[in-house]
Amino acid sequence: MGLSVTAMIDMLDEDEKAFAQALLRHAPAPPYSRYGVDGVRSLFDTAGATAPIRPVHDVGDRMIDTPAGPLLVRCYRPSAQPDLPVLIYIHGGGFTVGTLNGVDDLCRSLCAEAACVVISVEYRRAPEHVFPAAADDCLWTYEWAQREAESLGIDPSRIALAGDSAGGNLALSVCTASALAHRPMPRALVLAYPATSNTHAGPSWDAFEDAPVLCKSDALWFWSNYAGTGADLDPRAVPMLSTTLHALPPTLIVAAEVDVLRSDYEDFAAVAARAGAEVEVRQYDGVLHGFFPEVATIGKARRAVADAAHHLRTHFSKE
Template sequence: MTEVDATWTEPAGAQHSVPVRVYRPHEPDPESTGLPCVLYLHGGGFTVGSLDGVDEVCRLISVRAGCVVVSVDYRLAPEHRFPAAVDDTRAAHGWLVENAAALGIDSHRIAVAGDSAGGGLAAALCLDLRSRGLPQPALQVLVYPAVDNTFERPSWTEFVDAPLVGTADAQWFLRQYVGDEGVAPSTLLTPLQAPSLVGLAPAHVVTAEVDCLRDDAEAYARRLEEAGVPVRHQRCPGVFHGFFTEIGTFTKATEAVTDVCAGLRKAFGDGTVTS
């Protein structure tokens, strides 16, 4: 069983508390140089979602990938609009790198992962690190990530009334995040619109077949590939948005997480991932 650090830590650099929950696959070895780590960002349309909502998937990743998982409780809209969640993600990552040794983590083997809104934040973090000339994560795991705001690709029409999140739901979440007046264009809000994706971390992209966000996420995977980024894309048939965290409910959730963990183990072992 994964052990959970019940003490939430406040990453340095933020002007407020950014709670995190830490999962470990086992007690740290005093002789070890540190375990690999995944910084995990939950979904929920930037508006809902919590550490508890991704507890099971974080536990499973910790055990099967043999790594520490640090789950981030970033601020939510509409009380905290863009770029609050991005700022908290940046602060949490910076705190993790700075305190890696004290946490028993290998600072050279830190990956970032997230589902839905969290996947968008994971993609944004990689763009933000590149813009600041900082090292990329070992891997970016993007599970049906929110990476665009145009709602133009076919899946937005094909799955307009998809289970859990339909097109109108996604549009409502975006309005909560940016406000009715919107915000200035930013690649940290819409990574798919970034002029270049060159030099970003290797990616493992998971999409659901019956999901209005599917085509945006798959377009991002293609753009990463075109930019020379190693990408593994996994479309899961017959499931809808939100399935990934439903461990014990959907067999395909456990299968998808297991596949992600295999990719993480490979990335932590040699720093690469292949398609």
């Protein structure tokens, strides 16, 4: 039997506890899937901030021409210096919710602290667009950054990928597709509590079945929105199935202590390490799934961003 919501709240540090209690007090009761796609989006899609917490040199939206139509990305630049390294950031939200605005503060922080351009991707969302739509959008963005490096003022040999939750899954999908096609791999990965398996079973699934922010039934609903036909057997959708894990670049996995997905990405890290990848799992105690973008309110999020920026700077600097 899983932990009660009260027991899980008691595990949290003060910042995260206040965040969780406010969510439970002001939002409708979970599971959120009961409110349908439009209801969940009305709860969790974030409007643009009137006063971003972290100024950077330049921020601008651009459109990428793709085989599926125009794709919006938001580019953050730390300085006017040319040939900067670049991080492609992929937001979470169960493939169903989430926007560029929801990770704006996070992308600004990563841009400043890792001294890199950040390109944030507004990929197509499920259930309107099932797999492989979002995976394709992220791959096209990665390939676009390589092609347009000169106009973007970036170094195409120093491209990293990052994402949280579903975004971590999509970052891994880019790696799988690139490895299978024998194309250049990213320089580094930062994956915050990524979705890596479709078994939906394990110790964390039992312990945190009723967790705030992401409970088991919502996780299953999000996957059902995205999976479509064939996703359950495709390594671009299910990273644990990939035969190219040995080719992964140095990877930092940001783990949340109270997270229904934790067993999955811990197992994934172990499998990838056995395959020959360089993988570090760094757990942040006292926080929930979803904490990473909350840099304005949660101290552990700011610590995780600092650790992620260090990982990126380290591997951007290596030849």
